[in-house]
Each structure stands twice: as structure tokens, then as C-alpha cells.
Amino acid sequence: MNQSEKTLYLFGGLALLFALVFAFMGAPFSIRLLAEAACYAILALGLTIQWGYAGLFNAGIMGFVALGGYMSVLLGFPINDDFWSTDLPGQLGGVILKAVLVIAVVVGLTQLKRFGAPKKLGAWLGIIVGLLGYLWIKVSLDPVASAIESQAGFIGGLGLPVWLGWLVGGALAGAVAYFIGHICLGLRSDYLAIATLGIAEIIKAFLKNADWLTRGTLTVSPIPWPVPGPADIGFIGARAAYLSLTAVIIAGLFFLLHRAYNAPWGRTMRSIRDNELSSAAMGKDVNGRRLEVFVLGSVLMGIGGAALITFNGIFDPSGFLPLNHTFLIWVMVILGGPGNNLGTLFGAVFVYVVWTMSEPVALLLLDIVRHLGDAWFGWQAPSDLDSRALQARVFVIGLIISLVLRYAPKGLIPEQVKHHS
Amino acid sequence: MNELIFFINFVLISGAVIGSIYAIGAIGVTLIFGILRFAHFAHADMMTMGTFLVLILTALFPAVGPAIGLPTAFVMMPVAMAATAVIAIGLDKAFYKPLRENNVKPVVMVMASVGVTLMLQGVIRFFAGTGSQSLYIDDRKSIFSFGLTEASEKIVITEPQILLFVFTILAVVALHVFLNRTRLGKAMRAMSDNPDLARVSGINTNTVVGVTWVIAGALACAAGTLLSLDVTLKPDLSFMILLPIFAAAIVGGVGHPYGALVGGFVVGFAETLAVFNWSILLRPLATTFGWELPANLAFVPTEYKITIPFFILVAILVWRPTGILKGKVL
Numbered sequence: 001m002n003q004s005e006k007t008l009y010l011f012g013g014l015a016l017l018f019a020l021v022f023a024f025m026g027a028p029f030s031i032r033l034l035a036e037a038a039c040y041a042i043l044a045l046g047l048t049i050q051w052g053y054a055g056l057f058n059a060g061i062m063g064f065v066a067l068g069g070y071m072s073v074l075l076g077f078p079i080n081d082d083f084w085s086t087d088l089p090g091q092l093g094g095v096i097l098k099a100v101l102v103i104a105v106v107v108g109l110t111q112l113k114r115f116g117a118p119k120k121l122g123a124w125l126g127i128i129v130g131l132l133g134y135l136w137i138k139v140s141l142d143p144v145a146s147a148i149e150s151q152a153g154f155i156g157g158l159g160l161p162v163w164l165g166w167l168v169g170g171a172l173a174g175a176v177a178y179f180i181g182h183i184c185l186g187l188r189s190d191y192l193a194i195a196t197l198g199i200a201e202i203i204k205a206f207l208k209n210a211d212w213l214t215r216g217t218l219t220v221s222p223i224p225w226p227v228p229g230p231a232d233i234g235f236i237g238a239r240a241a242y243l244s245l246t247a248v249i250i251a252g253l254f255f256l257l258h259r260a261y262n263a264p265w266g267r268t269m270r271s272i273r274d275n276e277l278s279s280a281a282m283g284k285d286v287n288g289r290r291l292e293v294f295v296l297g298s299v300l301m302g303i304g305g306a307a308l309i310t311f312n313g314i315f316d317p318s319g320f321l322p323l324n325h326t327f328l329i330w331v332m333v334i335l336g337g338p339g340n341n342l343g344t345l346f347g348a349v350f351v352y353v354v355w356t357m358s359e360p361v362a363l364l365l366l367d368i369v370r371h372l373g374d375a376w377f378g379w380q381a382p383s384d385l386d387s388r389a390l391q392a393r394v395f396v397i398g399l400i401i402s403l404v405l406r407y408a409p410k411g412l413i414p415e416q417v418k419h420h421s
Numbered sequence: 422m423n424e425l426i427f428f429i430n431f432v433l434i435s436g437a438v439i440g441s442i443y444a445i446g447a448i449g450v451t452l453i454f455g456i457l458r459f460a461h462f463a464h465a466d467m468m469t470m471g472t473f474l475v476l477i478l479t480a481l482f483p484a485v486g487p488a489i490g491l492p493t494a495f496v497m498m499p500v501a502m503a504a505t506a507v508i509a510i511g512l513d514k515a516f517y518k519p520l521r522e523n524n525v526k527p528v529v530m531v532m533a534s535v536g537v538t539l540m541l542q543g544v545i546r547f548f549a550g551t552g553s554q555s556l557y558i559d560d561r562k563s564i565f566s567f568g569l570t571e572a573s574e575k576i577v578i579t580e581p582q583i584l585l586f587v588f589t590i591l592a593v594v595a596l597h598v599f600l601n602r603t604r605l606g607k608a609m610r611a612m613s614d615n616p617d618l619a620r621v622s623g624i625n626t627n628t629v630v631g632v633t634w635v636i637a638g639a640l641a642c643a644a645g646t647l648l649s650l651d652v653t654l655k656p657d658l659s660f661m662i663l664l665p666i667f668a669a670a671i672v673g674g675v676g677h678p679y680g681a682l683v684g685g686f687v688v689g690f691a692e693t694l695a696v697f698n699w700s701i702l703l704r705p706l707a708t709t710f711g712w713e714l715p716a717n718l719a720f721v722p723t724e725y726k727i728t729i730p731f732f733i734l735v736a737i738l739v740w741r742p743t744g745i746l747k748g749k750v751l
Contacts, residue, residue: 057528059535131720139715183735187742189528190460194667195738198731201664209724323542323660327535334532388547395543401536402516405529 007342007413014350021353031239033356038246039308041348044332045253045341046300052339052415053266054293055273057193061329062320063200064298065305066207067176068169070214072306073157073315075165076224080156083148091144098140102133148212155213163226166306173302174295181294185287200322207317214317221314246307253300257341269293324394328355331397335404337411346413358396362389422572427701429576432693438582438651440689441589445644446662447669447681448596449637455613455676456633459530464641465659465666466541471505471642472649473549479558486560494556495584498646502639509638510631512537545656553653581650588647592640596678605632613676668730672737674744683745692729695720
């Protein structure tokens with residue numbers, strides 16, 4: 001069985017699996033499932049270019065997802081008059097001006113060495129001024145933030161089209177990725193994993209606690225959709241429209257990524273991934289290329305995250321669990337085939353269907369176990385057994401990661417390496 | 422004087438407590454990093470698992486502790502440490518060894534350790550639920566406080582904290598003797614410095630790898646238990662301290678056990694200093710000079726505590742990429 005036949009069978013099996021889900025759970029559920037899987041597929045495509053093309057270990061996907069999601073809230077959510085009609089925007093603007101001033105001074109101090117000052121002097125002055133400036137901004141922001149929280153709830157959105165928020169979310173995720181990559185890409189991948197995990201935690205901690213900005217754990221909903229919502233054309237129609245939109249995005253990305261993979265850029269990327277030393281010796285800019293692909297992948301994650309959160313219609317900063325969700329996407333990529341866009345697409349849909357369906361299946365199994373245990377041994381099941389079983393779903397992800405790494409390290413649809421003679 | 426006592430309670434004692442925990446955890450991480458050359462993400466979940474073993478043992482034999490005069494959980498800890506060490510070797514055999522024999526890249530080993538993390542979490546949550554538990558099942562936590570004559574506040578230190586300090590000192594001394602005085606310890610250091618050279622000079626690498634897992638597993642169990650004795654035991658305990666532990670290992674210099682110790686205390690004290698409300702210390706000055714002080718002058722609010730290790734990590738990576746004690750260049 002050659003590769004393309006295998007691919008055909010795998011996708012055929014996937015279609016069969018989906019048909020089963022469709023038959024048992026009905027149309028609205030299955031279309032929702034597919035639309036969410038499509039959003040995850042965008043995320044997985046972002047990860048596959050980082051990990052599959054370039055071998056970069058990004059463990060901070062949820063940070064980029066949260067950024068993308070928040071940007072679609074900030075731009076797309078209706079304008080909050082309670083906030084804009086007071087003098088609070090002016091005060092907030094004042095704080096932002098102070099922040100810009102501090103950043104400018106710190107950057108200026110670090111550049112003192114250009115004017116002949118000792119390098120250490122500039123660095124130390126920069127650190128001291130940075131710390132003091134940080135405290136100054138913090139002290140001036142605190143009263144404004146609590147005033148916004150008490151008078152207006154949160155600053156609301158800008159009332160712009162939500163697709164603009166997706167693009168801005170992608171751009172912001174890329175900017176953050178540039179910052180991380182600049183510091184960490186020269187180091188080993190382990191460091192990158194830890195650093196991205198940390199950045200994701202910082203972003204989440206900020207979004208979760210900055211109530212004036214995001215309403216924190218109170219969550220923001222409903223986020224407007226870029227397509228007509230369920231109120232206009234019904235559940236099935238709206239979800240189908242959303243699914244088509246994401247499908248169009250995926251098709252576009254797929255085309256571009258395929259071109260990039262086969263272009264000289266993709267070849268350079270793979271040569272760096274497979275043998276960093278020799279490609280550096282051939283004069284390739286290893287860190288530059290890596291930074292490019294890291295930023296690019298993170299932009300996709302920002303957009304994918306925005307799409308996912310918009311679809312769910314609720315922005316809840318505490319809802320992104322680093323381990324469960326990040327590694328759900330990792331499983332999609334390594335099971336499907338890192339570096340192979342088609343494989344990633346397969347992995348995304350397959351893993352998401354399995355993940356979602358594991359909930360009703362696990363509950364069904366537990367029901368049977370409880371029933372039998374009661375009938376045979378008079379066993380009283382703990383009352384929170386259901387929630388425990390659902391929590392334990394992470395076990396399945398972990399097991400899949402371990403098994404795939406050991407028995408199919410290249411994924412189910414591996415990347416095809418061309419050998420030129 | 423009250424201000425000083427606040428400082429001692431909230432910075433010196435808290436920092437030393439959390440720093441010791443990070444240090445014990447980071448020693449394990451750094452040993453695995455040095456010998457097996459990958460970042461072991463499952464380390465924090467090994468801690469949680471070891472702690473749950475302690476919890477089970479404590480629930481089974483509640484009467485042991487009072488007979489000796491120590492908390493039962495602390496008495497049971499060595500047993501659980503041995504069990505965790507065995508489990509660590511088992512995990513290595515099942516998940517890491519096959520990959521190692523295939524000569525995969527270190528980053529694939531990291532992935533595998535993430536897989537192990539998730540599996541351990543799933544198992545723990547299935548059997549223990551998600552609520553928090555106390556390791557003091559039958560005993561009560563003893564609290565000692567010292568008063569100073571001219572202050573109304575008291576310096577407070579608890580029994581688990583004292584046990585923690587004693588254990589940390591003993592563990593570090595034992596590790597030092599082991600690494601410097603025994604044949605096996607020397608073999609470990611040799612393998613950490615240059616694995617190929619160690620192998621050709623006849624060191625049994627399998628034994629060294631096994632010993633590494635034993636030390637790392639036992640210390641992970643101890644760190645988790647001592648932390649849970651001080652606060653409470655939660656299934657997500659591990660994730661909250663994974664980042665600080667890695668930060669400590671990297672800050673101190675990867676592959677460097679003493680570096681892990683230094684890094685642990687650097688990260689621990691940085692955390693407590695950053696969330697400490699400096700207004701308290703400045704208040705006497707403010708009354709003398711008539712300053713207006715904000716009520717809360719902490720560098721970061723407590724809810725952002727998890728961000729501090731990361732900032733230290735980045736600062737160290739920029740300033741000194743191999744860590745304070747010059748670990749390996751990776």
C-alpha cells in the first residue's frame with residue numbers, strides 16, 4: 001500500500017467516523033463539531049509549520065489563542081457608552097502616555113553606549129529607571145482601573161467588524177512571538193518550550209486579572225460573528241456559514257503553505273531542521289529563518305484562536321488550560337504527521353472528533369460500570385465519578401502522544417521526503 | 422519593629438520555604454538534564470504522584486506518627502520516596518528508554534515526557550478527584566511563634582517548615598558526599614560532563630541512568646510532600662511549580678546540582694520579594710519625612726506570582742545564557 005492509497009483510506013475512515021457521529025448526534029451537533037475542528041485545524045497548521053517544518057517546540061499555544069480571542073473581543077464587541085461618555089478614556093490615555101514615555105526613556109538609556117558611555121552604565125540605568133517607571137505606571141493605573149471597573153464594568157469593544165479583530169489578533173500574536181523568538185531561538189528547543197509556556201501563563205494571568213480590560217473571570221459574551229448568527233438564519237444555517245468561512249481560510253492557508261513548503265524557503269527550513277550545523281555552514285541565516293517561521297506559525301495561532309473563541313461566542317480567560325488544550329493540538333500534529341499539511345488536517349479533525357465524542361462515550365461506559373458494580377457487588381460509586389472521568393481524559397492524550405512517538409514517530413500521514421539524485 | 426517581623430515572616434521564612442522546595446525539585450530536573458539531556462516535564466507530576474502515595478500511606482497507618490512525635494506523613498515519606506523512585510525507573514523503562522535507544526532528538530524526549538505528564542495527571546485526577554486534601558489526617562500542625570520584646574507581632578514558623586529546612590540540609594549534604602566521594606557519584610559526574618568519553622572509559626551508563634532516576638524520583642516525592650505539608654495537596658499542585666522549578670534549574674546553570682540549589686533560592690526569594698508590600702517597610706520612614714505612600718507598594722500583585730520565575734528566566738538567559746554557576750551550553 002503506497003502513501004497516497006493510505007491517505008485515501010485514512011480520509012475515507014474519517015468520513016465514515018463522521019457519518020456515524022452525524023447519525024447518532026444529529027446535524028446541529030455534527031456541524032458544530034466540524035466547525036470547531038476547523039478552527040483547531042488552523043491552530044494545528046500554525047503548529048505544524050513551527051514543529052514540522054522547523055522543529056520548534058512551542059508549548060505556549062494557549063497564550064496566542066487567548067491574544068487572538070481577546071483582540072476579536074476588543075475590536076468586535078459593541079462600544080461601551082458607560083466608559084466612553086466619562087472622562088475615564090482620558091485618564092487611561094494619560095497612563096498609556098506615561099507608559100510610552102517610560103519605555104522610550106529605557107530604550108534611550110540602553111542606547112547610551114552609542115554615545116560613548118560605558119555599556120554597563122546604560123544597562124544599569126535602564127534597569128533602575130525601568131523598575132521605578134514600572135512602579136509609577138502601576139500606581140497611576142490602579143485607581144483608573146478600579147474606577148473603570150466600578151463605573152463602566154470594562155472598557156468594552158470598538159464596534160468594528162470582527163474579522164478585523166481576527167487579523168489584528170494574528171498580528172499581535174506574531175509580534176509577541178517575535179519578542180520571544182528574539183530572546184530564545186538561539187537556545188535549545190527545551191528552553192523555547194519553557195519560555196513559551198511562561199509567556200502563555202503571563203498572557204493568561206494578565207487577561208484573567210485585568211478586569212477593567214477583559215472583565216476577567218466574569219467573561220464577555222456574546223461575541224459578534226463575522227457571518228449571520230443563529231438568530232438570523234437558524235442554528236444549522238449559521239453554523240454551516242461559519243464552517244464555510246473557516247473552510248475558505250483553511251483552503252487559502254493550505255495553498256500558501258504548500259507553495260512555501262516546496263519553495264526554496266521551505267527547503268532552507270527543512271535543511272535547518274535536519275542539520276543545523278551544515279546549513280549554517282552553507283551560509284543560511286539559521287536564527288533568522290527560525291524567527292520567521294515562529295512568527296508565521298504564531299500568527300496562524302492568533303487567527304485560529306480568534307476564530308475558535310468567536311465561534312464559542314464567549315471570552316473566558318480562565319478557560320484555556322495549558323496542558324489539556326495545548327497538547328490536544330500537539331496530538332493533532334504528531335498523530336497526523338508533522339510537516340505534512342494534509343496529515344495535520346487529518347489529525348486535527350480526527351483527534352477533535354475523538355476528543356469530543358470521548359465525553360459521551362466515557363459517561364456511557366461509566367454508567368454501565370456503575371450499574372454492574374451496583375448489581376453485582378452493591379458498590380456505591382463516588383458521586384463525583386463523572387467529573388473525575390472527564391478530568392481523566394487527559395490520560396488519553398498522554399497515551400496517544402507516547403504511543404505515536406514510539407510506534408509512528410512520523411505520524412499517520414508522514415511527510416514525504418524527496419530525494420534528488 | 423513590627424515592620425521587621427512582617428519582613429521576616431513574609432520574605433525570609435516564606436522565601437526560604439519555597440526556595441528549598443524549588444531547590445529540591447530543581448536538583449532532580451538538573452540531574453536528568455545533565456545525564457539524559459532533556460527537560461523532564463513530568464517532574465512536577467512525579468512530585469504530585471509521590472505526595473499522593475504519602476497520602477495513601479498516611480491514611481493506612483495513621484498511628485505511626487504520634488508514636489514517634491512527628492507528623493505521620495513525614496514518617497511515611499521515605500517509604501513513598503522509595504516507591505516513587507521505583508515508579509520513575511518504570512516510567513523510564515516504558516517510555517524513555519525505547520526512544521533513547523532509537524537515538525531520537527532531545528526535543529522528542531521532551532514530548533514524551535509531556536505525554537507522561539498528561540498520563541500521570543489523568544490517573545491522579547481519576548483516583549483522587551480535583552479537590553484539595555490535607556496530609557495532616559489525624560495530627561495537628563504545630564505552630565511555633567517567637568515574640569520580640571518591643572513588637573506586638575510574632576515571628577511564626579510551623580512544624581513542616583522546620584522539617585523542610587532540616588530535610589533540605591540533609592539532602593544537600595548527602596548528595597554532595599554521594600557525588601564527590603563515591604564511585605557511582607563520580608561516574609555520574611563524568612557522564613554528565615561527557616557521555617561518550619564516559620562510555621568508552623567503561624562506565625556502565627545503564628546503572629548511572631538508573632541511579633539518576635532513583636535520586637530524581639525520591640527527591641521529587643520529598644519536595645511534593647514537604648510542600649503539601651506546608652500548604653495543601655492539590656492535583657494541580659505540580660503545574661503551578663513546574664515553571665519555577667525549570668527556572669531555578671536554568672538560572673542556576675543546567676546540569677549543575679549546586680546551581681539548582683542557588684537557582685531555587687534565587688527564584689524563591691525573588692517571588693516573595695516581588696509580592697511583598699514594601700509600603701510596610703517604608704511606613705516608619707514615611708511618618709518621619711511626611712511622605713504620601715500608596716497602601717500597596719508590591720511590585721506585582723499576588724495573582725501574577727506565576728510570572729516572576731519567567732521574568733527571572735528571561736533576564737538570566739539574556740545576561741548569562743548558561744546560568745549563574747555556568748552550567749552546560751546547550
